[in-house]
Amino acid sequence: MDEHLSRAASAIREAEHVAVMTGAGVSAESRIPTFRDTMEGLWKEFDPQTLATPEAFAGDPETVSRWYDWRRLKCLEAEPNPGHLALAELERMIVARGGRFTLLTQNVDRLHQKAGSRNVVELHGTIMVWRCTECGREFEPAPEAFDAFPVPSECHEGALLRPCVVWFGEMLPEQAVSVAHEASSTCDVFISIGTSSVVYPAAGFIESASMRGASTGEVNPAETPMSTRVDWRLEGPSGAMLPRLVKAIAST
Numbered sequence: 001m002d003e004h005l006s007r008a009a010s011a012i013r014e015a016e017h018v019a020v021m022t023g024a025g026v027s028a029e030s031r032i033p034t035f036r037d038t039m040e041g042l043w044k045e046f047d048p049q050t051l052a053t054p055e056a057f058a059g060d061p062e063t064v065s066r067w068y069d070w071r072r073l074k075c076l077e078a079e080p081n082p083g084h085l086a087l088a089e090l091e092r093m094i095v096a097r098g099g100r101f102t103l104l105t106q107n108v109d110r111l112h113q114k115a116g117s118r119n120v121v122e123l124h125g126t127i128m129v130w131r132c133t134e135c136g137r138e139f140e141p142a143p144e145a146f147d148a149f150p151v152p153s154e155c156h157e158g159a160l161l162r163p164c165v166v167w168f169g170e171m172l173p174e175q176a177v178s179v180a181h182e183a184s185s186t187c188d189v190f191i192s193i194g195t196s197s198v199v200y201p202a203a204g205f206i207e208s209a210s211m212r213g214a215s216t217g218e219v220n221p222a223e224t225p226m227s228t229r230v231d232w233r234l235e236g237p238s239g240a241m242l243p244r245l246v247k248a249i250a251s252t
């Protein structure tokens with residue numbers, strides 16, 4: 001582990017451009033269940049992989065809206081954990097020395113922004129913004145539970161609001177994908193943190209960076225399909241590993 005930590009620290013110290021991809025594991029220590037965790041309470045009989053689809057929303061918009069509203073409120077209450085804060089600190093350190101830092105996230109919870117990260121690219125959208133299914137107009141709902149389900153649009157009678165997240169089978173936001181391609185083709189270091197690396201195209205960006213010769217690393221308590229392909233691996237929760245990494249980078 002210490003050998004991997006020092007390999008990671010020296011690669012990041014020497015890098016001009018560091019790109020990071022985060023997933024749900026980064027927010028696990030902020031008490032937001034990961035996507036492939038079993039869900040709690042009311043929702044435990046539902047499978048997230050079947051709720052996060054346009055077909056589920058078309059078939060049962062009330063259940064899908066209630067699920068996203070429940071998660072939206074959980075995200076609003078959540079606070080960034082030491083992993084989020086360490087990534088914000090890493091960005092400040094790299095920018096202060098004239099380098100670039102790109103944080104690509106699959107998370108919809110906005111905790112990176114709450115922690116102070118600046119250059120955040122939301123590949124799967126955000127749960128904090130909803131849009132009219134008729135005209136696409138976007139709203140940031142008040143920080144309280146919706147009082148009607150499915151949530152009616154305010155601009156088009158009979159239309160519904162849906163969360164501005166990317167469901168399976170939907171295209172990712174064009175601008176976000178373009179920034180992710182640019183980052184994976186120019187970075188010197190690419191780090192994958194708290195993601196199972198099974199959902200594409202997000203999982204493919206580290207592969208492109210690796211094929212170009214960037215130093216690649218993973219931070220995760222469990223193995224993923226990328227684990228045997230990265231140059232270094234910090235095995236453990238990001239809330240513990242990332243502060244250690246930032247300390248190691250700063251210490252020389």
Ligand code: BJW
Pocket residue numbers: 022023024025026028029034035036037052106107108124165166167168169170171172193194195196197198199200201219220221222223224236237238239
């Ligand atoms: C910790 C920790 C701690 C725990 N610290 N770590 C190529 C091949 C095969 C399939 C495809 C392909 N290209 C496209 C596809 C289809 C599909 C796909 O990838 N399917 C696969 C499942 C096979 N992709 C799409 O449909 C995408 N669209 C697309 O490609 O459009 C073009 C197209 C259209 C039609 C046909 C073909 C192409 C869209 C993907 C959208 C994903 N959306 C979701 C829902 C977002 C909204 C919501 O939140 O509800 O995004 S699904 C879900 O998975 C969510 C997540 O962002 C995403 C990734 O999950 P993540 O973050 O990795 O979480 P987990 O739970 O899986 O893992 C947590 C990890 O944390 C674990 O590893 C733990 O060990 C770790 N951990 N505690 C650090 N403390």
